[in-house]
Amino acid sequence: MKADMKILVPLNNERDVERYAVAGADQFYFGFFDPEWTTRFTHSADINRMSAFGTRANRFSFENAKDVIRTIASLGKDSYVTFNANVYSEDQIEFLGERFYELKEAGVTGVILSDATLVSKALSAGIDAVASTMMAIYNTDILRYYVGKGFKRVIVPRECSIDDIKIMHDAFPDVEIEAFYMRNGCLYSDSNCLIDHHFGGLCTDLRRRKGYLSMSEDSAVDEERLREALKLFDEKLFSGIACGHCALYDLYHAGVRALKIVGRADRNDSVLKDIETTQRNLEVVGEAGSKAEYLSHMIKPDAYCVSGLNCYYRG
């Protein structure tokens, strides 16, 4: 029996809905582009954090997005639309509030928000509000504030450990916790990364650059070890892929109920493979009586383990 955890997957092609669902996807998330938004607020204003990647990450227009939501609903699955840009102005918040009503009419389950002022708009429209990693929910004090604002589900930052997550779950057992699980594991903190992806991500850009190390005269750090560590960080760490399979048993017992597979701009076949593996491993978790039993029966995607540094929840 499959453990009670939802597999949340990125969607950039409507034709993938059915095969992703058959493979095990329970929930879908995506963003949209909106010419009306661009006309009104210019290209400088993002609807979501992936707007900088253009239609590669946001394939759907607003009208397409509503069709996709209907398709997903017809299969009995959940849909979430991302509104997690760095900043929204008051005008933009009003604009999005109107869009929420249309999304609700199409049957959307929830919206992923980076701005707490959007919560009341979502709740007014009858849509669930999900706190994006942009909300930087690193501890129970921060979580308490956002729960008070009406969030029923939160995405915990990638750098939260399983112990951190368990403490948050125990403090707020009614809040649904979504955790990062597969694919791109950015080196930087989603919650506080304020670079502009229109110019490329630092995580990939700095890999191609030679850095100049400057050390103070009284630095106590061994220069060779420091250079080695910096090189490893820039060149090897999370080189495009990240994985949480070995931690699945612990994530389940920590209270995580939604597993986020990222990669809205990734190849569909790769995403599909990750859904299949996750589904299989959820079945193993459901049957396993212990972590050791899970680890001995789980599918281990060897390709992800090459550097030994690609684990989301290495402990």
Next chain:
Amino acid sequence: MDKENALSFCDTVFPAFNTLMWEAELGKRTGINRIFVGSYFCECYFLRYEKFSFDELGKWAALKSLKVSFVIPIVREPDLEKAKDVVRRALACGFIDEVIVNDVGMLDYVSREYDVKIFLGRLFFKNTRDSRGPFPRTGDGINFYSSVYNQLLKDYAFAGIEADAAALDMDFEGMPEDMVLGLHEDLTYLTTGRMCAFAAAGLTDDRKFLPDEPCKLECVGNAVTYSLEGGIIIKAGKTCYCAARPATVHGVTRLRSITTVIGWGCDYEG
């Protein structure tokens, strides 16, 4: 416009009071009337303040007629109570008149527990701050006094907000007149790592790059500079900075200019 000048000793120098070095840094500048201690970006660094000589700092600051702000970073769950202990210890000394918080949890805690002025730090408003590429992409046209602040004002009192000089024209229309804008004018924050590359230098291979692994402050005094089209990026500890913009601010009546002591082994001219 009222203007105040602050010097930050946060994150880039060893978190211990050092009269000689601190006076030397003050001597390089004129008109400084406030200093910042604490951390914006790193809880490992911040927790070192549990052994900081606050009394010594208080006496020195009084002698120099300096006001002192205490900066608190976002901390992860395991360090939350330890961080609160540090805050308690710092504020018990009585001379810190202002706390700068960077998340709503700490804003709530400090508001409830202490009678002290609160500023919302540079991580509260998440506008992009990238020196690469042309200016308009990264902030011109954005109202930096966002609805987020108005929502927070319904629940909390705060005396000011902070921003990084990241655009040519920074509009703060709507900001209450008595509110202070603290503007970081030399180094602009860009991003922070999930884990620290510098700390890895002091760790065994199996512990490298774990977000919660305690460090030995390998970051202090060291930095890496990368040249990119349109600017440079400086990686210091977990944090990446770029050069600030020569910004003009609008809609502000009380401005605080903030510069940061550069603790690594080269001169950096922003």
